[in-house]
Amino acid sequence: MAALKEILPPAKSFCYDHSxxxxxxxxxxxxxxNLQTHSQDSKFLKYKxxxxxxxxxxxERIIRMLEMPxxxxxxxxxxxxxxxxxxxxxxxxxxxSPPQPLTVQDQKGCWKIPPCVSNWKNPKGYTIxxxxxxxxxxxxxxxxxxxxxx
Numbered sequence: 827m828a829a830l831k832e833i834l835p836p837a838k839s840f841c842y843d844h845s846x847x848x849x850x851x852x853x854x855x856x857x858x859x860n861l862q863t864h865s866q867d868s869k870f871l872k873y874k875x876x877x878x879x880x881x882x883x884x885x886e887r888i889i890r891m892l893e894m895p896x897x898x899x900x901x902x903x904x905x906x907x908x909x910x911x912x913x914x915x916x917x918x919x920x921x922x923s924p925p926q927p928l929t930v931q932d933q934k935g936c937w938k939i940p941p942c943v944s945n946w947k948n949p950k951g952y953t954i955x956x957x958x959x960x961x962x963x964x965x966x967x968x969x970x971x972x973x974x975x976x
Contacts, residue, residue: 868892 869891943954943962 871889871891872886873889874886943958945959945963948954
């Protein structure tokens with residue numbers, strides 16, 4: 827008998843390991859794990875109707891009571907709530923450069939609001955200096971080449 831076991835190869839179902847195959851892994855992950863099948867705890871009850879129904883010949887009936895299986899497509903009954911994180915270690919401090927005191931010129935520069943200068947409207951008739959008018963339309967921003975005639 828020992829010689830016969832050595833000659834015959836073992837069956838493939840015992841040799842092949844399905845856990846290494848990715849298809850079987852994905853298939854097993856897609857299957858629901860918490861499904862309840864029909865419970866075997868069934869109860870038989872005797873039922874005697876008070877009024878005669880459509881089948882008047884039967885005086886009593888035997889009813890089998892089963893627990894209803896859970897529908898896998900039902901929405902969840904309980905909502906997942908996030909638990910707030912416990913206050914463990916304090917937050918990591920941020921490194922900043924040391925504060926530098928503001929000079930008088932910096933303080934004045936922060937509060938200087940440039941006047942609105944328009945080359946088209948001047949309803950109150952103010953005298954606007956020429957450099958302010960040129961700065962308003964941006965002519966001073968581009969450099970003009972100067973041609974020298976010798």
